[in-house]
Amino acid sequence: MINWQVIGQLTSLAMIVLVGPAVIVVLSLRKGDL
Amino acid sequence: MTIIVQLLVFILVIFSTLLVVGIPVTFASPGQWEKSKNLIYTGAGIWTGLVLITGLVNSFIN
Known part of the structure; x- marks a missing residue:
């Protein structure tokens, strides 16, 4: 059986952790005011 | 009702x-x-409405 709760928790954690650097990457690609 | 909240x-x-x-x-x-x-204000408004609607619908499930 698959532990769906842990998969959900790790997915949520990954999204939260990756969204911060994603802002920096998008800004650098769009040549924003870093 | 649960599926709607989800x-x-x-x-x-x-x-x-x-x-x-x-x-x-x-x-x-x-x-x-x-x-x-305007897009951001609209987005913030939709987000707030979504939070309120989700809370309201959630109060109808056991």
Whole structure:
């Protein structure tokens, strides 16, 4: 059986952790005011 | 009713992620704020409505 709760928790954690650097990457690609 | 709440929460998570990326990018892109102001205000309004509707619908499930 698959532990769906842990998969959900790790997915949520990954999204939260990756969204911060994603802002920096998008800004650098769009040549924003870093 | 549970499936509706689950759907609303899923939409809320996706929409929140979009706003969390989009709003700082708009703030830090020169000249973009003037262009995207209305979009961001609308997005914030929809997000608030989604939170309230999700809370309301959630109170109807056991």
